[in-house]
Amino acid sequence: MDSGGRAICLHDYLDVPAVSYDVLRKRVLEIYKERVRIPKSSSFRDHSKRVAFRYMVKAEKAFQYIVTVLGRIARLPPIDSLSPFYAELLELATNNMYDKLRREASQAIKIISNMWKEYRKRILEGDINAKRISIEFVGRALSVIRRKVKTLPITKDISYIAHSTPCIDFEKPLIIVSGMPQVGKSTFISKVSTAKPKTSPYPFTTKNVIIGHIMLGDVVIQIMDTPGILDRSFEEMNEIERKAVAALRHLKAVVIYIIDVSKDSYYTLEQQIRVLDGVKGLVGRDKIIIVLNKVDKTEKDVLEKVKNIITNMGYDKHIEMSALLGVNVWVAIVEAISLYDKLFGTRYGELIDLYSSSTISNSGNFSSS
Ligand SMILES: Nc1nc2c(ncn2[C@@H]2O[C@H](COP(=O)(O)OP(=O)(O)OP(=O)(O)O)[C@@H](O)[C@H]2O)c(=O)[nH]1
Numbered sequence: 001m002d003s004g005g006r007a008i009c010l011h012d013y014l015d016v017p018a019v020s021y022d023v024l025r026k027r028v029l030e031i032y033k034e035r036v037r038i039p040k041s042s043s044f045r046d047h048s049k050r051v052a053f054r055y056m057v058k059a060e061k062a063f064q065y066i067v068t069v070l071g072r073i074a075r076l077p078p079i080d081s082l083s084p085f086y087a088e089l090l091e092l093a094t095n096n097m098y099d100k101l102r103r104e105a106s107q108a109i110k111i112i113s114n115m116w117k118e119y120r121k122r123i124l125e126g127d128i129n130a131k132r133i134s135i136e137f138v139g140r141a142l143s144v145i146r147r148k149v150k151t152l153p154i155t156k157d158i159s160y161i162a163h164s165t166p167c168i169d170f171e172k173p174l175i176i177v178s179g180m181p182q183v184g185k186s187t188f189i190s191k192v193s194t195a196k197p198k199t200s201p202y203p204f205t206t207k208n209v210i211i212g213h214i215m216l217g218d219v220v221i222q223i224m225d226t227p228g229i230l231d232r233s234f235e236e237m238n239e240i241e242r243k244a245v246a247a248l249r250h251l252k253a254v255v256i257y258i259i260d261v262s263k264d265s266y267y268t269l270e271q272q273i274r275v276l277d278g279v280k281g282l283v284g285r286d287k288i289i290i291v292l293n294k295v296d297k298t299e300k301d302v303l304e305k306v307k308n309i310i311t312n313m314g315y316d317k318h319i320e321m322s323a324l325l326g327v328n329v330w331v332a333i334v335e336a337i338s339l340y341d342k343l344f345g346t347r348y349g350e351l352i353d354l355y356s357s358s359t360i361s362n363s364g365n366f367s368s369s
């Protein structure tokens, strides 16, 4: 996949209908039943020849429909031609059967096309048996699909991923926001970016990765909201958590790791630190910025305890934030961009300096629309 400096949208590559065997069968039979009029012409003086031609056309229409649907599936791009992040999302959603579906579809096309060559001739020569032979072809073609394209139902999952995955510009800077459920990731992202993900007091409110944009003059910074992850092994994680892990594992980005330091945090400090360790294992400590959120309802001793733990873990910096009140949300962004510059040799920070000195608003916020 070559982005050429544009956002890559998965639905441009995965243009596939979500179709089950039953739906496909129903449509094929409808097409077969459609009336076909054969104009009376000199080439069909013989009535039985005209009837045979009519049944050939009916079967041909069914055949064309089948080949068109299966063709779109067979022409899906191979999994290893997609960016690794998108590939992993697809593998997750399809239980690693994406490439199998492509293979099964192209095999079925071959079998059905060969069958059609033979049947077409037989129908045309079939005289009074033309109808029976034509119906037999449609039945056999459908049976090939039923037996040989067992993975057909995953077209639904592919179509879902294609339309629910955000477009990513792999050339532009990216900040991934990570943390356990309920720490305030979505609240933070909706304060600083164009994205307005749903927030609520229940875990796993965010079920998908979401991209927001932060506009700094001509520069666009991408910020990704991710589902929360729990303190358990990858094998034990659900599909929602695994999407967050896929983003951390594959995307070139800096990571803002949010810790909820409020008195009544949904998960304990210890759990949040264990997840931080897991994130560190995926991206490396140098890519992580620690943000302590909900300082509007924390207690001094909790805050001191967290600070000690993260300092002992080797994180020399952290930001105290209240996403809800908008306190220090832009400090976190500026820190993230400056880390991005340091790690990837870019100079987006300078642009922010220029931009903020000319357009910073009274409230001290950058523009996010
Ligand atoms: N007091 C306080 N509450 C906050 C703050 N940030 C978020 N919250 C609340 O915490 C709850 C969870 O916030 P979300 O932004 O949905 O958390 P999340 O990390 O996106 O959660 P998941 O999508 O489930 O992973 C909501 O009720 C927010 O209003 C904050 O800075 N202070």
Ligand SMILES: [Mg+2]
Residues within 6 Å of the ligand: 185, 186, 187, 197, 198, 199, 205, 206, 225, 226
């Ligand atoms: Mg969320």
